[in-house]
Amino acid sequence: MAEISIELRNVTKIFDGDFVAVNNVNLSIEKGEFFSLLGPSGCGKTTILRMISGLEEPTKGEVILNGRVINDLPPNKREVNTVFQNYALFPHLTVFENIAFSLRIKRKSEAEIKKKVMDMIDLMRLNGHENKKPSQLSGGQKQRVAIARALVNEPSVLLLDEPLAALDAKLRQHMLIELDNIHDEVGITFIYVTHDQSEALSISDHLAVMNEGKIIQVGTPVQVYESPANLFVANFIGETNFIQGIVEKVEGNYILLKTEKLGEIWCYRDFEVKIGEKINVSIRPEKLKITIEKPSEEVLKNSFVNVFKGIVSERIYLGTHSNYIVSIDQGYQMKVYRQHIRYLLDENIIDWNDEVYVWWFADDSYLIKD
Amino acid sequence: MDKEFNVLGKRRFSFIMTLLIMIFFYLPIAMLIALSFNSARQGVIWTGFTLKWYSVLFRDDEIWRAFLNTVIIALTSSTVATAIGVLSAIGIYWHNFRLKRYFQALIYTPLIVPDILMGVSMLMFFVSLRIQLGLFTIFIAHVTFSISYVILIVIARLEDFDYSIIEAAQDLGASWYQIFFKIIIPMIKPAIIASFLLSITLSIDDFVITFFVAGPGSTTLPLQIYSMIKFGVSPEINALSTLLIGATFIISIFGLRFRKLIFS
Ligand SMILES: Nc1ncnc2c1ncn2[C@@H]1O[C@H](COP(=O)(O)OP(=O)(O)OP(=O)(O)O)[C@@H](O)[C@H]1O
Ligand SMILES: [Mg+2]
Numbered sequence: 001m002a003e004i005s006i007e008l009r010n011v012t013k014i015f016d017g018d019f020v021a022v023n024n025v026n027l028s029i030e031k032g033e034f035f036s037l038l039g040p041s042g043c044g045k046t047t048i049l050r051m052i053s054g055l056e057e058p059t060k061g062e063v064i065l066n067g068r069v070i071n072d073l074p075p076n077k078r079e080v081n082t083v084f085q086n087y088a089l090f091p092h093l094t095v096f097e098n099i100a101f102s103l104r105i106k107r108k109s110e111a112e113i114k115k116k117v118m119d120m121i122d123l124m125r126l127n128g129h130e131n132k133k134p135s136q137l138s139g140g141q142k143q144r145v146a147i148a149r150a151l152v153n154e155p156s157v158l159l160l161d162e163p164l165a166a167l168d169a170k171l172r173q174h175m176l177i178e179l180d181n182i183h184d185e186v187g188i189t190f191i192y193v194t195h196d197q198s199e200a201l202s203i204s205d206h207l208a209v210m211n212e213g214k215i216i217q218v219g220t221p222v223q224v225y226e227s228p229a230n231l232f233v234a235n236f237i238g239e240t241n242f243i244q245g246i247v248e249k250v251e252g253n254y255i256l257l258k259t260e261k262l263g264e265i266w267c268y269r270d271f272e273v274k275i276g277e278k279i280n281v282s283i284r285p286e287k288l289k290i291t292i293e294k295p296s297e298e299v300l301k302n303s304f305v306n307v308f309k310g311i312v313s314e315r316i317y318l319g320t321h322s323n324y325i326v327s328i329d330q331g332y333q334m335k336v337y338r339q340h341i342r343y344l345l346d347e348n349i350i351d352w353n354d355e356v357y358v359w360w361f362a363d364d365s366y367l368i369k370d
Numbered sequence: 371m372d373k374e375f376n377v378l379g380k381r382r383f384s385f386i387m388t389l390l391i392m393i394f395f396y397l398p399i400a401m402l403i404a405l406s407f408n409s410a411r412q413g414v415i416w417t418g419f420t421l422k423w424y425s426v427l428f429r430d431d432e433i434w435r436a437f438l439n440t441v442i443i444a445l446t447s448s449t450v451a452t453a454i455g456v457l458s459a460i461g462i463y464w465h466n467f468r469l470k471r472y473f474q475a476l477i478y479t480p481l482i483v484p485d486i487l488m489g490v491s492m493l494m495f496f497v498s499l500r501i502q503l504g505l506f507t508i509f510i511a512h513v514t515f516s517i518s519y520v521i522l523i524v525i526a527r528l529e530d531f532d533y534s535i536i537e538a539a540q541d542l543g544a545s546w547y548q549i550f551f552k553i554i555i556p557m558i559k560p561a562i563i564a565s566f567l568l569s570i571t572l573s574i575d576d577f578v579i580t581f582f583v584a585g586p587g588s589t590t591l592p593l594q595i596y597s598m599i600k601f602g603v604s605p606e607i608n609a610l611s612t613l614l615i616g617a618t619f620i621i622s623i624f625g626l627r628f629r630k631l632i633f634s
Contacts, residue, residue: 075540088538092556102542
C-alpha cells in the first residue's frame, strides 16, 4: 500500500453562507503521483486547490498532508506550493529573484540560493533569461518561471491550476510533455487542475471528474474513459452516443436492449442486470464502423453485432480523421469517427448524403446505470 | 497632391493649436519671470536686467520665515499623508468590507469639494475644538487634502496587480510582514514617490485652505505673496513667485519621471 500524500475527508466549502462550491469531497492522493482534477468551469476545482494550499478554509472536513491534519496551518507554513492560473509572478523582480523568493524567505545562504536557482533554471531551460523581468518573457517562459519558483522550495505537493490554459495548442502539447518529464525527475506529488479532458487523460496517473462541487468518479484515465460512472462522465470525457433502453433478454455475457431510438441492440453485460430494468448504454464514436458496403458475411455471422443503415447528414474533415453524423433510419443522429489511414489512396471516401452502414460489436459499448 | 496638402494642412493645424495653447498657458508666467529680472520698479517696460529684487527678497526676514514655514509644512505633511495614504489605499483596495464603495467615495470627496468649503469647515472644526490656529492646524489641513491624492495614485497602481501575487508570496512562505516589505512596498514604490512629490507641490501651492486655518506667525509663502500684493504688485512678488514656480516645476519634473514608471 503506497503512502498517502494528501487526503481530503468530507471537505465542504460554503461561500457567503449558502453557496456550496465544494460538496462533501473525499479524496486520497498517493505520494509521487500525478493526479488531475477535471471538471467544467465553476465546478470547484480551484476551490479545492485553495483549501489544500491554505488560501481558503474548509467550511467542514479535514485536509490531511502526510498524515497530519493541516486545517489550522496558514499557507506560508504548508509544504505545498502552487503554480497559479495567471502565473502571479512578482513583476518587480527578475526571473532569478522570482525563483529565489522562497529561499530568501527561508534565509538560505547566498551560495545555496545561487546553486538551487541555477539548477532550476537549467531544469526549466530558462538559461539566458535570469535577469529579465516577467513582463519581458513569453507566455511559455512565464509558465516555466512559475513552475520553477514553486519547485525550488521543494514542496511535498505541487498544485497546478490550469497552468497551460493561456498557451496556444502547440505550446500546450509541448509544455505537457515537459511537465510530465519534470514530474518524473522531481518525483513529488502533482495535483493538476484542468477542464481539458485530453490533457488530463494523457498525463495523469489518476484523475477525479467533478461536477457542481462533487466528485463524480475517481480512477485511472482508462477506467474513466472506458467505464464512465454516469452520463455526465461519459459526455465530459470525450464524445459518446448515449442510448436508453429496457433489458429484454439476457444471453450469457450479453443482453438485448430494447430502445426507443434504435430498436433492439445487443450490449455487453458489464454488470448484473435484471430483465425489465431500465439501463443506458454508451457507444464511443471511434468504436463504430462506417462503411458504404454491407459488412462482410464473417461479421454478420457474429450474433452479437449491431448493424444499422443510415444517411450521412454531416461530415467534418479533421485531417487525421473525419467526424460524421449519421441519420439512422429510425431518426437517431449517431456520432461516428473514422480514421483516415489510406485517404486519397484506396480508401472509400464517405461524404455528405451518402448511404452508409454503421455497425459495432456488442463488446464495444459500455453499460451505465440509470 | 490633394492628399499631401491635406496632411500638411493637418500638421499645420495641430502645430498652430499647440502653439496657441502654449502661449495661453505660459505667456503670463513668462511675463512674470521676465519682470522679476526687470530693473524698473513699475510697469512692464524693460529697462535692463537686474537681480536686485532677489537680493531684496533674501534680506527680508518675513519672507524667510514664510519660506521656512512652507518647507516645514510641505515636508511633514507630505510624509505623514503619504504614510497614511499608502496604508489606507492598501487596506481599502484589498480588504473586503461591505461599505467599501461608500467609503471609497468619501475618500475622494476632498478632491471634489471646493477648497473654500474645505477651508471654512476646517476652520470651524479647529475653532470648535479650541485648537490654536497655527502651523499645526495648517499641517493637519494639508495632510487631509493630500491623503486623497495619495490614495488615488496608490490605488491606481494597485489596480495593475492581481491579488494572486500576494497569495503567491504567502504560498511561497512569506509572512504578512515580509509580504508588506518585500512585495507590496517595492511594487508600489513609484506610486509612493509620485504621491509624495505631488503632496509636496500641493502643500507648497495651497492658498485657499491655508488662508482659513493659518494663525498669527504661521504665514506660508502663498499667504505672504497675498499679503504683499495688497500693497500693489511689486518686483519682489515677481521674484518670489518665480522662485515658487521654479521649485514646483523641478518637483513636478521629478514626479513626471515617476508618473511614467506608474503607467508603464
Ligand atoms: N470567494 C468566493 N466567494 C463566493 N463564491 C466563490 C468564491 N470563490 C469561488 N466561488 C464560486 O465557487 C464556485 C467554484 O469556483 P472555482 O473557482 O473553484 O471553480 P473552478 O472549477 O476552478 O472553475 P474554472 O475552471 O472556471 O476555474 C464558482 O461558482 C464560484 O463562483
Ligand atoms: Mg479555476
